[in-house]
């Protein structure tokens with residue numbers, strides 16, 4: 001589903017990704033963990049081309065998105081992204097946030113888009129917040145709306161960049177629950193997270209990144225209970 | 241009230257009503273009001289032109305294309321870096337006659353429109369840049385192209401941010417429109433000038449004109465406050 005081949009990315013002199021190779025199969029949930037500054041966000045942002053790679057190739061569903069001729073907007077419609085800081089559109093209501101892209105980009109009929117949006121709101125447990133502006137939602141509610149907004153484009157893949165790190169502890173659970181439902185339904189997901197419990201329970205595979213490289217990857221149980229690499233051991237000893 | 245005070249008060253009113261300056265103002269009041277309407281009309285058209293120019297120049301200033309960026313920077317620098325008075329003369333006597341058979345009114349509107357476009361461009365650019373980068377990223381991640389993201393996500397938010405500075409610019413432009421009196425456009429200041437030249441009642445004439453400008457600018461400011469408050473509650 002996603003294939004990342006030898007990707008390098010630098011910001012000026014700062015070499016952030018130093019040759020990443022990484023595959024995600026359909027319906028797989030991959031959790032990416034690693035210390036701050038290791039390049040996790042940068043990798044996700046390269047996967048939907050919010051950052052351009054300096055070297056290497058990235059494929060989604062067989063299409064090479066690092067190819068100059070690829071219509072990146074069309075691909076982004078198939079890749080949902082959830083940000084740490086939600087990035088909801090503050091001038092639109094919850095329902096409008098969710099329906100904007102389907103209506104404006106896909107040309108979905110308004111009534112149909114609203115219908116679908118209500119369905120998604122039911123799914124994330126926010127039926128009663130349809131006409132509320134983001135400013136009046138709690139952090140956890142905002143993030144659930146953001147997930148619904150991404151799902152409204154019916155993506156094949158969902159990328160999450162630390163979706164719960166900006167939340168008060170008591171709101172983390174409601175967002176993780178929505179993500180878990182999504183995983184159960186068979187959504188292909190790449191989740192950058194510090195929630196080791198989630199990674200262990202929901203992840204099919206855990207990838208540990210450090211200093212721009214994937215240092216170790218494997219089944220959650222294997223990575224958490226029996227890490228082979230010294231740096232993985234060191235990192236886990238700090239966070240667990 | 242003692243009679244003496246009453247007659248004193250009447251005396252003042254009487255002195256005012258019979259003073260030559262007062263009569264100059266009352267005789268020309270409708271004429272001045274006409275000038276005020278003219279001023280509003282010129283300013284409104286200039287603002288309309290300035291908004292369109294400003295939007296394009298402001299977006300151009302954010303462009304990665306060096307030529308587009310360079311052109312808009314040159315435009316903005318020139319019109320913000322030289323006196324409006326000079327621009328009016330340059331356009332009316334110099335540049336515009338080369339392009340068409342120009343008259344004072346259209347030349348005035350073009351000069352004021354070009355000038356305000358440069359200021360509005362900077363206001364809009366700053367407003368767009370004030371919007372969190374995450375908004376553009378969220379829009380793009382949903383599959384919007386840059387133009388769609390601008391139209392549906394960035395600009396609606398930027399317009400809220402820029403209302404106060406835009407109102408300031410409108411007020412400044414309305415006041416600066418008095419400069420086009422120098423190319424004989426019959427707006428408020430020009431009419432004051434004409435009446436003054438015939439009567440020499442400087443305080444009465446220009447005092448009245450100043451009050452008329454004040455009423456208009458205050459009205460714009462109040463309208464601005466109102467819109468801002470209405471948008472803030474959304």
Ligand SMILES: Nc1ncnc2c1ncn2[C@@H]1O[C@H](COP(=O)(O)OP(=O)(O)OP(=O)(O)O)[C@@H](O)[C@H]1O
Nearest residue numbers: 011014016034035036037038039040041042043162
């Ligand atoms: N746009 C940018 N310009 C310059 N440097 C950047 C940019 N984005 C990221 N970096 C740098 O790249 C490095 C990797 O950043 P990245 O955000 O990918 O790390 P991360 O693993 O997501 O960390 P965190 O856990 O703190 O989110 C950091 O040193 C960061 O400062």
Ligand SMILES: [Mg+2]
Nearest residue numbers: 040041042162
């Ligand atoms: Mg990050």
